[in-house]
Amino acid sequence: MGYELHYWPMIQGRGEFVRLALEQAGADYVDVARQPHDAGGGIDAMMARMGDEPGSSGNFRPPFAPPFLVDGDLVIGQTANILLYLGPRLGLVGTSEADRIWTHQIQLTIADVVLEAHDTHHPIAVMDYYEEQRPEAAKRARDFRENRIPKYLGWFERVLARNPAGPGRLVGDAVSYADLSLFQLVDGLRYAFPKASDRGLADMPRVTALVQTMGRLPRIAAYLASDRRIAFNEQGIFRRYPELDG
Amino acid sequence: MGYELHYWPMIQGRGEFVRLALEQAGADYVDVARQPHDAGGGIDAMMARMGDEPGSSGNFRPPFAPPFLVDGDLVIGQTANILLYLGPRLGLVGTSEADRIWTHQIQLTIADVVLEAHDTHHPIAVMDYYEEQRPEAAKRARDFRENRIPKYLGWFERVLARNPAGPGRLVGDAVSYADLSLFQLVDGLRYAFPKASDRGLADMPRVTALVQTMGRLPRIAAYLASDRRIAFNEQGIFRRYPELDG
Structure with a gap:
């Protein structure tokens, strides 16, 4: 059973920091909100899993916002916290x-x-x-x-x-x-x-x-060249508005 | 040898989150920048310890900014990271x-x-x-x-x-x-x-x-009533500007 990454499907955003770690490690993961609806994907699936809607009886440790990672019973939010959790598992941090x-x-x-x-x-x-x-x-x-x-x-x-x-x-x-x-x-x-x-x-x-x-x-280069890498755009965190550069 | 907390001496700021944890645990610590100069305190001592001045040959893992904690050879920055480190040591986080x-x-x-x-x-x-x-x-x-x-x-x-x-x-x-x-x-x-x-x-x-x-x-109440608790003021993070409330 691989990891589930839940993040907005149209942007790199904060999810990208997690994607790069998963890609570099060659980890088994699904980018849930980018999967088709009929395969259990989409933003609706992400929001339901976040379990943070009024009346929801789901996850008792609801993340404040995407991205969040699901690993078995664990639901982990906050980008840096996800990487803290994944680091040792993916071999992307020292042992001390x-x-x-x-x-x-x-x-x-x-x-x-x-x-x-x-x-x-x-x-x-x-x-x-x-x-x-x-x-x-x-x-x-x-x-x-x-x-x-x-x-x-x-x-x-x-x-x-x-x-x-x-x-x-x-x-x-x-x-x-x-x-x-x-x-x-x-x-x-x-x-x-x-x-x-x-x-x-x-x-x-x-x-x-x-x-x-x-x-x-090699794995990062392959990822960047793949269609899994979403292009930068003006809905994300890093936006090219020429009037803000100079 | 206790912990050294390094933070701006005139405000609660981000250092206060660390102070509260240390106080609740009854930990042995020194709030370095609040000590007298002739006892090795003051902002100068903090900046020197941060080792982040041009030409400094000090700490090879320099924090970006205060607060930071010194525990023996370790210098640890970022408030949440300090608490991540201290939590198990102070008994202020679960074991799992x-x-x-x-x-x-x-x-x-x-x-x-x-x-x-x-x-x-x-x-x-x-x-x-x-x-x-x-x-x-x-x-x-x-x-x-x-x-x-x-x-x-x-x-x-x-x-x-x-x-x-x-x-x-x-x-x-x-x-x-x-x-x-x-x-x-x-x-x-x-x-x-x-x-x-x-x-x-x-x-x-x-x-x-x-x-x-x-x-x-009891320990938090005692701390809040002590002169170790700096009053809120308009140099800190939480500032009372009536025009911003409403």
Whole structure:
């Protein structure tokens, strides 16, 4: 019985961080909401499984929001938490507690950047349209480009530079889910903010190299070339609105 | 040798979630930046220990930001990650992996609300003053009051209602760090948004009861009455700006 991943079927979003880990490990999984309705898939199936509708008698530990992972009786929400759970099972984290807690710490910092990237187009209200908060988005995006991207990328660069096992990985010398997530973060930033990202990455050789290496891992490259990889688009977290780049 | 907690000495902020866990456990810890300079304390000591200054040769696993915990050779950042690490050591989380991953999931959702509460007064740029982003703050705070507070409180209420061990705790029947963090979250919301919080809590009897219970735990009550508890203020995450409540 494989893993069930439940996430919005039309975007990479936060689910993509989980997909990349599952793909790199060659894990047996089903992306439930992307399956046909008559095969038990679709958004309805996801929402039912989330068990969070009024009157639902389902799962007694309901996630707050997708993505969530189902593994047998366990229903696990929060992206970084899913990766914390999957890491040891997929061989994508070190075996010591020190390595695991550090890998998770990096993942949580990646999650912080992801949310800030989201908030560049939704600085006021997550349920409203971007078009309803464009002036505020322009201001927030400017701060993100000028201050936050350099600050975060600089931290990842330092983490790589200080890794005693060498700058090729974030933690130790093996691929961790944090390496894959940093790939996804930078890939998203490059999509949404091509100019600001190029500028920010110009003096970050270790981050640039890591991202290139991750994208060329055979399983990741095959995944990225497959139709399982949803294209970036303007419903996701990383959106290309040229007026927000610069 | 006790734990070292490193956090900004003038605010509760994110450090408070760690402080409450340490206090409830009666743990041996030092709040480093609040100690006198001549005793090795102060913000300078914290920044040096963070090892994140240019040219620093210190800690090779530098946290992105305070709070961070030092336990022997380990330096651990990210609030939820610190609690993940401390939980088993302080007896503030269940012993099963299922309980631990669920407790952490709740903690990460609390962290999401905390960040949203922060962004009500800093919707545009974290390093700028509130006074520079007041119109945007008014808009974001309105959405937070009207949509986000009810949605999050409703989720915590459901989590309590569905706990098979009863609605007195978030996970199982013992106090977890998530229970203490929910206390802190609600206490902060009540400080920053007294009107909106009262409205939101009116039909959340389980959340209301849990928060009251946590505040009356003997060690927590003693801590809250001590000078170790910093008062809420307008430099922290939860700020009382009457124009943002309503």
